[in-house]
Amino acid sequence: MVIHYKCQSCGDDMAFDSKSGMLTCPSCGRRDQIEEIPEEFITARFTDDEAKEYHCQNCGAVLITEKSTAATSCSFCGAGVVLADRLSGDLAPHKVIPFTISKDEAAKAFRKWCRNGLLTPKGFMTGDRIKSITGMYVPFWLYDLNSRVQARALCTKVRVYESGDYIYTETRYYDVFRDINLDYVKVPVDASKKMNDELMDKLEPYDYSRLKEFKMPYLAGFLAEKYDYSDEELAGRAEAKVAPYIESYLSSTFAGYNSVSYQMKSIDMKKIKSQYVLLPVWMFSYDYKGKQYIFAMNGQTGKIVGKPPLSTKKIAGWFAGIAGGTFFILTVISQLVAGGGI
Amino acid sequence: MMKRQAGNWIVLILLICLFTGLPKTVFALSGAGPHIFDEAGLLTEAEKEELEELAARLGKERETDFLIITADGMDGKDIDRFTGEFIDRRYKEKVPIVVLALDMETRDVSVLAFNEARRDFGETKREHVLEEVIPYLSAGDFYGAFFTYLQLSHELMGIPPEKWTVPEQGTAPETAVQKEPPESIFTQWWFHVIVSLVVAGVTVSLMAYNSGGRVTVNSATYLNANTSRVLNRSDQYLRKTVTKRRKPQNKSGGPSGFGGGGGMTSGGHTFSSTRGKF
Structure with a gap:
């Protein structure tokens, strides 16, 4: 139909x-x-x-x-x-974030972005060889994940103080236990086979306050994809995305200790729900020296990602400039310090 | 015949004069008597013998007596005075002597240079010896300390004062400060080059890495702060351990943190000393 x-x-x-x-x-x-x-x-x-x-x-x-x-x-x-x-x-789809950036705005922002590349070759910056700009709704699964984290660790607090001719190092040992509930909501994972996962991950974050009930007319005039992977298939990717966040939260609860050695750590992660949503992405195809480069722009926030070509000349220039500058500053500082010492 | 005999006698007398006159000092010092006076009983007999042999051999090479004097309390006397009196009792000749003196009661350690050794074994050399020896003493390794002292003193005595770049005792502190900067790697040009290259390399790599867009989500982006929290926590104190170590010698405020002194003993030996604690 x-x-x-x-x-x-x-x-x-x-x-x-x-x-x-x-x-x-x-x-x-x-x-x-x-x-x-x-x-x-x-x-x-x-x-x-x-x-x-x-x-x-x-x-x-x-x-x-x-x-x-x-x-x-x-x-x-x-x-x-x-x-x-x-x-x-x-x-x-359950929800959709409509485009807030129009095609013209996207093209303009992209050209500006190309010019700002510090390492991109001059020809690329001024070439303006945008082959195509495509507005596309990319299917994503948004996962709500609940994690119950329990950890027990042997921790130490070290205090160093001086008394008389001696330096004392006092080490206090603690048995520390943490029971943490962590909810991560709307963790996005792109569900389209066509889309480069790394590129899509870098497009985050989307502003979820603008999530709307899905209506077909939002898609009129744009390309849209349906999901290739089910929410079950991609649950692992969502969990992998959240895993480092859990680790950092856990270690933040051990603040104040000088050393932490875990004796028990259990992370029980459950999927609470998953929503199928369409998120707006502007795709740019750019020709440079016979090669095609693909860039993506978050259709809501305007963030641009994608690997531009790198100019060896510019890299060498920056390298020489920074190295020379640093060397100069170091020399001046050491001269000042040596001079001020006398 | 008579004339010939008289000639022989003259030659003989001249030879004796020559032999006794020139290397007089050699005979007067090394080999003569013990070098290790371990009143505090810090060494075993075997260790003492070994060190004695070493001191005799090294002393002979440098025409200097390297002595080690230990005591468990010095009758309330200052370590330098005690050592000075000790030297007065044993040496009539003003020969070069280097002494490492220990007082186990006050835990003072002093390196003293007597007579001609004052010139050849200046303050910075003595400080150097103390710096090397004190860690052994603090650790209770007296044999190691004495062995190091003998070896190092022998080595330093072999370097003429004019070649030993560090100035002698009594010089103003600024000369000592001047020698410091060239030793610090932070002022070396090659160090600057390395740092510059590393900084530039890291910066450019980061620029290249970030040229494709950065990840701008963090652990807080998707966290539901309302429901995420620590439900239960306990921090049970178990035990504590305390370790102690000696404060390192404070090197600021002058050429060194070691004390120094000098003068003349009642027996007429001039000396200079550098001392510290262990």
Whole structure:
């Protein structure tokens, strides 16, 4: 089932506008509140047969989609379409964070970011070879994890004091026990096979206060993916993300001790719930010297990630500059100290 | 015949004069009498014999008497005075003598240089010996301390004062300060080069690493602070241990933290001393 939002005033294709947060018609400027548009398909179940071939509701052309595509534009007429059956039933997202950065803003911010790279080659900075900018809703699982941590450790407090001609080192030993409840909420893990995990992790954090109930019109005009991995499959990644946080929390409860040696440590982690959400990402494809570079921007906060090419010349320049500067400062300091000593 | 005999006599007398005259000091010092006077009984017989042999041999090479004097209380006398009187009793000749004196009661240790040894065994040399010897003494390893003292003194006596860059006793402190900076690696240019290269390397690596965007979430980002807390804690005190060690000699406030002294004994021996505690 393909859903296509047609303007009720002029009949043009409507798309989501990141500025107003409404479904907007680019021709006549009509705006519709997304909350008011009926969502009859969200709970519907579709048979497999129906999902085999999609036809654009606007022009009738066959939509070229991948298996995981949930929203796209018609390659023929350009109308934004949503593939409802890939967003319904089990595949229905709970929440969505709509784009707050428009395509133009994203392009502008990205060009600025390119120019600010301290180690990026000059040609890359000024080249302005953005091949494509794609607004994409990436499927994420948000996990709420509860951890019960119990630890017992032998700790020491060391005090050094002087008395007479002697220096005394006093070591006090303690048997320390901690029982901690830790809740980590909405830990995001990207559920799309296509997306680079490292890139997606760096895009965090998203502002969850802007999480909205999922409505299909949010996707109009953007690409969207459905999840490739279930929440069960990705629970391990969420736990791995949280594990270092738990360790640091635990060790923070041992503040004040000079040494801690654990004798017992048990971390019992449980998944309380998981939510399927779509998070906005601008994807940039950039050509430089025959190679394609992929960058991603958090569609809500504007944070940009991705490895730009590095300029050997600039690296050498910085290295020489910093080394020379440090050497100069050290020399001056040592001269001053030696001079001030006499 | 008579003339020839007389000639022989003259040669003989000249030879005797030559032999007794020139190396007079040698015969007067080393080999003559013991060098180890262990009144406090810190050494075993075997150790004493070994050290005695060593002191005799090393002393001979340097034409200096290296003595070790220990006592368990010095009749209320100052360690330098006690040692001076001791030297007066044993030596009539003003020969070079170096002494390591220990008082087990006050835990004083003093290195003294008598007569000509004052010049060859200046304050900084004596301080150097004390610095090396005191750790052994503090640890109760007296044999090790004496052995080190003999070896080191022998070595230092072999360095002429003009080649031993450190100035002699009585010099103003600033000369001693001047020798310090070149020893510190923080003022060495090669150290600066290494530090600069390391700083630059780390900075550039960090820049390159962070060029792809940094991770800006931390342990607090996803923590629900309302429900996350320590439910139960206990800190049970078990026991305590105390260890003690001697304060290191304070090196600030002058060329060294060691005390010094000098003068002339009632028997006419001039001496200089450097002392510390162990």
